[in-house]
Amino acid sequence: MANSTQAAFEKQPMWAGGRSPFNVSYGKLMMWIFLLSDAFTFSSLLVQYGAQRFSNVVSPVTTKWPDPASIFNHFPFIHGVHLPLLFVSVMTFILIASSVTMVLAVEAGHRNSRKEVEKYMILTIIGGAMFLGCQAWEWYTFIHEGARLHSNMFGITEQGYAHLSKIDFGDPFHWADGDRTNGPVPFAALFFIVTGFHGFHVFSGVVINVVVYIMTVRGVFEKRGHYEMIEKAGLYWHFVDLVWVFVFTFFYLI
Amino acid sequence: MEFPVKPGEYDAMNYIPHTESHGTKELWKTFWILLGITIFDFIIYFWLDPSGFRNFIFIFFGIVKAYYIVGAFMHLKHEKINLALIILVPTIFIIGLIMGLLYEGNAITWMK
Numbered sequence: 001m002a003n004s005t006q007a008a009f010e011k012q013p014m015w016a017g018g019r020s021p022f023n024v025s026y027g028k029l030m031m032w033i034f035l036l037s038d039a040f041t042f043s044s045l046l047v048q049y050g051a052q053r054f055s056n057v058v059s060p061v062t063t064k065w066p067d068p069a070s071i072f073n074h075f076p077f078i079h080g081v082h083l084p085l086l087f088v089s090v091m092t093f094i095l096i097a098s099s100v101t102m103v104l105a106v107e108a109g110h111r112n113s114r115k116e117v118e119k120y121m122i123l124t125i126i127g128g129a130m131f132l133g134c135q136a137w138e139w140y141t142f143i144h145e146g147a148r149l150h151s152n153m154f155g156i157t158e159q160g161y162a163h164l165s166k167i168d169f170g171d172p173f174h175w176a177d178g179d180r181t182n183g184p185v186p187f188a189a190l191f192f193i194v195t196g197f198h199g200f201h202v203f204s205g206v207v208i209n210v211v212v213y214i215m216t217v218r219g220v221f222e223k224r225g226h227y228e229m230i231e232k233a234g235l236y237w238h239f240v241d242l243v244w245v246f247v248f249t250f251f252y253l254i
Numbered sequence: 255m256e257f258p259v260k261p262g263e264y265d266a267m268n269y270i271p272h273t274e275s276h277g278t279k280e281l282w283k284t285f286w287i288l289l290g291i292t293i294f295d296f297i298i299y300f301w302l303d304p305s306g307f308r309n310f311i312f313i314f315f316g317i318v319k320a321y322y323i324v325g326a327f328m329h330l331k332h333e334k335i336n337l338a339l340i341i342l343v344p345t346i347f348i349i350g351l352i353m354g355l356l357y358e359g360n361a362i363t364w365m366k
Contacts, residue, residue: 009269022337025270029337036341043348047355054359055366067304089296096292100285103327110275169300228270231329238327242320249316253295254309 031232035239038201042243045194046250052186066154066183068252070164073173074141082173088252091134092244098127099241102209106234109227114216117230121213124237128206135199139192147188155183191251198247201240208233276332284326291315 012019022029056065069084076087105120146153156164160179167173212233221227295315302308325331330338 006269006272010271020269022340023271023334024337026267032337032341036344039345040348043345043351047348047352050352051355051359054356055362057360057363085296085299089292092292093289096285096288099288099323099327100281103281104278107275107278107281110273226270226273228273231273235328238323241327242323245316245319245323249312253299253312 025228027228027232028235031235035235038239042194042197042246045190045197046246049186049190049194049250052184052190056184064156064183066152066156066187067164068254070156070160071142071145071154072138072252076137080172080174082167082169082171084169085252087134087138088248091131091138092248094127094131094134095241095244098124098131099238101127102234102237106227106231109221109230112222112227114219114222117216117221117227118213121209121216121230125206125209125213128202128209128237132199132202132206135195135202139195142188142191147191149189149192150185152183152185152188153180154187155181157181194247194251198240198243201243205233205237205240208236280326284322287322288319291319 009019010023014021020026020029024032053065072088073082073084074087075081075083101120101123105117105124108116108120157179159176163176163179212229215221215229216227221229295312298308298311302311330341
């Protein structure tokens, strides 16, 4: 593939066929199209969540949407303390860090530096695995507290509101009798569906990264002369991070 | 119309554009921005009481984060504008759907 051929190829009439009007390879363009369709998938889930949440905003208290701060307030190895948002912030940090190592692997790929690509891919895989571990713990705690796909034990009573409004960050915390009642069912169901769907994407991302790492180690890309596959895996991995930004915002912050 | 390359000689299926490293400076800058916004969110969460304004801040900075992830990490800022537009324009319609369904959801509250 001579460079002059490629230059001529890029100068062909843009929409006359036989070339890429976007100046990207076929595989990368298709990855973008897949990510667009995946963005619509996640959007439909989040729109569903928003509509359900907005339809449960007023009294009676039992139908009110639970306050995430009163439920996702656990941290591993620290028991009975009210620590909202801390653990998910750590998870967010892990995912951002693994995004950075991924993009460094892509950059190393541009320089055809196989050793560096291997190093950064390993770090990315570790980050992804850590995130999955955190999410497993989050689910375990939530289920342990009584959350199910078909019921929601986190409807908060008047007494519960009075109790919860008094506690601060770091206070000892446990649910008292009469604090909780049955609340809107979609709360737990949508939490499991959306974070589960996102977690499955992270899992697929880790599998893809492992496959790409093995291909790097075996020198497949070195023989091919370019590391474009790292870029494609990277696009997917960053998309997973992007979705987490919105899951984090809508499920935990708001 | 002129075709410098004959069809089949070199076609779109095996076209791989030549890529060059632009260094890691922009990437690290993006990382610090994302980390900073996450810490800022954390502070705002405990500093302000729940309100529409606080939610607006969270959503606004969520979109800022999305801009940096898509623009710098996914490299869309440096792609051809053609590609950026076919990815970004359809997502505008999602915003309309969100607005509409939040409004309807709110209306259902009062119907219950």
